[in-house]
Amino acid sequence: xxxxxxxxxxxxxxxxxxxxxxxxxxxxxxxxxxxxxxxxxxxxxxxxxxxxxxxxxxxxxxxxxxxxxxxxxxxxxxxxxxxxxxxxxxxxxxxxxxxxxxxxxxxxxxxxxxxxxxxxxxxxxxxxxxxxxxxxxxxxxxxxxxxxxxxxxxxxxxxxxxxxxxxxxxxxxxxxxxxxxxxxxxxxxxxxxxxxxxxxxxxxxxxxxxxxxxxxxxxxxxxxxxxxxxxxxxxxxxxxxxxxxxxxxxx
Numbered sequence: 001x002x003x004x005x006x007x008x009x010x011x012x013x014x015x016x017x018x019x020x021x022x023x024x025x026x027x028x029x030x031x032x033x034x035x036x037x038x039x040x041x042x043x044x045x046x047x048x049x050x051x052x053x054x055x056x057x058x059x060x061x062x063x064x065x066x067x068x069x070x071x072x073x074x075x076x077x078x079x080x081x082x083x084x085x086x087x088x089x090x091x092x093x094x095x096x097x098x099x100x101x102x103x104x105x106x107x108x109x110x111x112x113x114x115x116x117x118x119x120x121x122x123x124x125x126x127x128x129x130x131x132x133x134x135x136x137x138x139x140x141x142x143x144x145x146x147x148x149x150x151x152x153x154x155x156x157x158x159x160x161x162x163x164x165x166x167x168x169x170x171x172x173x174x175x176x177x178x179x180x181x182x183x184x185x186x187x188x189x190x191x192x193x194x195x196x197x198x199x200x201x202x203x204x205x206x207x208x209x210x211x212x213x214x215x216x217x218x219x220x221x222x223x224x225x226x227x228x229x230x231x232x233x234x235x236x237x238x239x240x241x242x243x244x245x246x247x248x249x250x251x
Contacts, residue, residue, distance in 0.1 A: 001228075004220050005240045007101055008158060008183065008209035013058055014039035015047035018215035020061055026212075030219030034073035037062060038103050041080040042045075043090025043110045048081070055095055074085050077101035079158055080148075085120055085140060087147025096153070103183075103187035104148055104160035106141070106166075124164050133165045142167040146174045156181035159188055161195045169178040171200040171246040181207040182240055189218065191222035196231055206238045 009023045010016030018026075020037050037058065040048045049055055055078070062076045078082055080089040090110065096102065100114035108125050112118040123137055141164045143214055149157065149171070157175060161168055175182055182199055184206050185192060197205070208228070212218040228238070235241050 001225075001235050002242055003208050003219070003221050003224075003240055004072075004242050005032055005034035005036070005073070006210050006212070006221075007034070007075065007156070007207060007240065008038045008079065008103060008185070009035060009212040009218050010079075011037060012102070013037075013049050013054060014044075016213045018219055019070075020058070020074075021065055021179045022215040023218050025107050026215040026218035028069065028072055032072065032147055032219050034075060035218065036075040036077045036101050036103075038077035038079045038101065039115055040076050040107070041090040043081040043083045045108055045109045045111055048090070049078070052095065054090055057089075059098055074099035074164070077103055077155075078215055079103040079105050080152075081105065081110040082144055082148050083110055084117040085144050085147075087144055087149075087151045088113055089148055091154060095223055101155040101241075103158050104145070104152070106164045108163055126165070126167075135237055138167060140166045141165060142170050144149060145171055146224060148178050148180055149174050156209075156220045158183045158185050158209070158211070159185045159192065160199075162188060162191060168195045168198040169202060172202040172204040174201060176204045181205050183207050183209050184197070184224045184227055184233070184238070185209055185211050185220045186224035187211040187217075189227060193205060193227060193231065196227060196233065200231065200237075204237075206233065207237050 042048045080091045208224045
């Protein structure tokens with residue numbers, strides 16, 4: 001079993017340490033067939049892409065790099081943030097058609113779109129700090145993420161439940177209905193066991209990602225593979241994984 005593509009990598013456009021080209025070179029060294037540049041959406045207060053202009057510059061740079069490295073697919077993506085209870089994300093609608101992938105993640109330190117969203121995000125910050133898990137907040141979180149999956153062409157939900165309490169089973173059902181993947185994120189290892197264990201019986205498919213913030217970690221799936229083996233996730237349920245038998249047949 002091997003991963004053929006790493007669709008979740010960060011660069012200096014958000015809070016990664018390398019350039020787009022650095023990530024592409026790292027992916028080539030790992031023998032990947034594709035790499036996604038998925039920097040944080042502009043709604044994040046500290047680490048997001050700096051506005052629509054930066055997103056356009058990313059698209060232009062990716063186009064130039066594709067010409068330079070035709071042996072690998074370089075995909076333009078964004079790890080969008082949810083900025084309101086109705087599932088609104090921070091990526092401008094006019095940008096979406098130009099993206100090859102759309103990743104969706106809940107992050108706490110984002111710019112709310114409304115006063116209701118401000119109190120919702122603040123409640124998650126406070127409850128996280130106090131280690132509280134009120135049922136009403138869990139319902140709001142789940143409804144917001146499910147609404148975003150239904151509203152946008154989301155390729156995958158990143159690290160579900162990591163930063164916020166959600167009903168994994170409810171989200172998995174919506175993801176299965178919409179054909180949206182749920183991420184097995186190699187940066188968090190055992191922290192994601194619970195959500196994968198809950199989602200697995202519900203028939204949803206997964207995406208294996210590094211969530212690399214340095215070029216050296218692009219294509220590093222060691223922790224994800226350990227989780228996959230530990231929970232016996234079938235290779236056919238992981239969109240960017242190739243089973244050993246399939247690889248031999250292609251050769």
